[in-house]
Amino acid sequence: MRFLVPFLLILSATLRGQDLPRRTDDTIPAQVESMYVRGLQYLGKSQNAQGSWTDSVGGEPAVVGLCVLAFLAHGEDPNVGPNAPFIRKGIDYVLSQQNSGNGYIGNSMYNHGFSTLCLAEAYGMVDNPKIAPALKKAVELILNAQKRNTRFNAWRYTPDSKDADTTVSGCQIVALLAARNAGVGVPDDAINKGLAYLAKNRDSEGGYGYTSMGGSKPTLTAIGSLCLSLAKSKDSKEYKNSLEYLKKNLDYRDRYYPYYYEYYMSQALFHADEAVWRDWNARNIRYMATLQNRDGSWPGAQGGSFSTAGALLSLALNYRFLPIYEK
Template identity: 55%
Template sequence: MKNFRRLLTVFLACCMTAAPQNAAAQSPLKTSSSVPPQVELMYVKGLRYLQNAQKPDGTYDGTYGREPGIIGFCLMSVLAHGDDPNAGPYATMVRRCVDYILSKQNKGSGYIGDSMYNHGFATLALAEAYGMVRDDRIGPALRKAVALTLTAQKKNKSGGWRYSPDATDADSTVTGCQLVSLFAARNAGIPVPDAAFERGLKYMASCRNKKGAYGYTGPEGPRVTLTAIGSLTLSLARLKTDPSFRDSLAYLKKHLNY
């Protein structure tokens, strides 16, 4: 779980650096800025590695190679590159990823995987795929996944999320993950009530100290990665003019090691 949490913070921190000015109307994975040739070459090499290393069932070797959240990462990396996901060079990889994620969803509850980390990232991947990948199963699966996320929040007295759908406490990493997935789902056309965002952002604010830095379950012990997650949720909520966002950005600029 600790290593999975590290993957989360790295991923969301990367999203934070790429989030456009009107991020609530766009995917956090897409940016209009030009990509240097060297970066494009690295990206393509990475995609080819993922394509060649993928097993027929859509999984990979390693400790986390069968986690639906990790498969979601792989799917999003392809979709973000801009190739045709249905007939392009990575179409088989896309299909395998989608098939695997859907196979790990509980048909009754909509829960994907065995933790809210997996569920959140898999939901985010389905939201990114919805409307891009020709697969009639994605829409219904995404709606069920979003419904599970919203139900889990209603059960949670803090207004956030943690490892289990039945959790009554929360932390900024799992909550940040769910908020990003809900923003993506709403952008894809899935109804998400404003109250869900308001409650989630309120919990995130409870983890932010006076300097704009975020901690794990409260303002104590702030970290750069957690602050990136908190800043991303504010960006997606179109709150980049809020003083708290500016404070968080200043904290990141001061503490990031380049």
């Protein structure tokens, strides 16, 4: 996996704050708050002057976008307050990585998809007039890449790819749905074709494979399940089968991309069945507590910035600030 991942915006919307669904029915677990604050402190201290991070993947706009989302998911004010500079510098960095001609952000569709998601979630929260036009261009690139991929109607590593896989495609679908939620025009046909591609990679047990039905994995199944949830398509037998598949794998850990899995699994279960999510969340809190370093970071082969952002975002459903967490 490579990280390294008709339009009209009403003027008044750029000035509004989105109605953020922070939970009010119970308190945030103290252990979660402690871990989260320490993680954000690490990200703040390790961000460079350009708004990116200096570890092995910290210059990738996808990683910067995920770090920004980790701040926003905690309810940090992006316009004022101690963490506002980190958020704003991160967004400025993502914007600086966009091709002014075609709207492509970074050098892979992983970078582009997660950067688009970041801009979509930041839109309406962050007072930056550059976000709206950049988000529009980013969405147009995703849509145009899908149109060019006439065989699969989906996505892979570059905008010109003629093949597809479930991880890159899921990333673009989530970004499109977040952009739609922010007010960007995204055709139903684009979403439906993307979901149809994912369905071709789903087996009879509800598990999703990478480029076929074979070799299903919880990580891929979480991605497919989340896309259906966000598209408001949760009534099918196939969706229910995927939930059962995930329920059988609550103790699964992805050996190669653990925080990528945690990031998607938390969202997939929350949107599918909150009781199941609470069970998984309790396990995840305990697991993340055993891994967090003394400096607040989480260890991982992809670098401290990505690992820490992924770990924090796996805990972020405890706060439910981001618009994409709305049910």
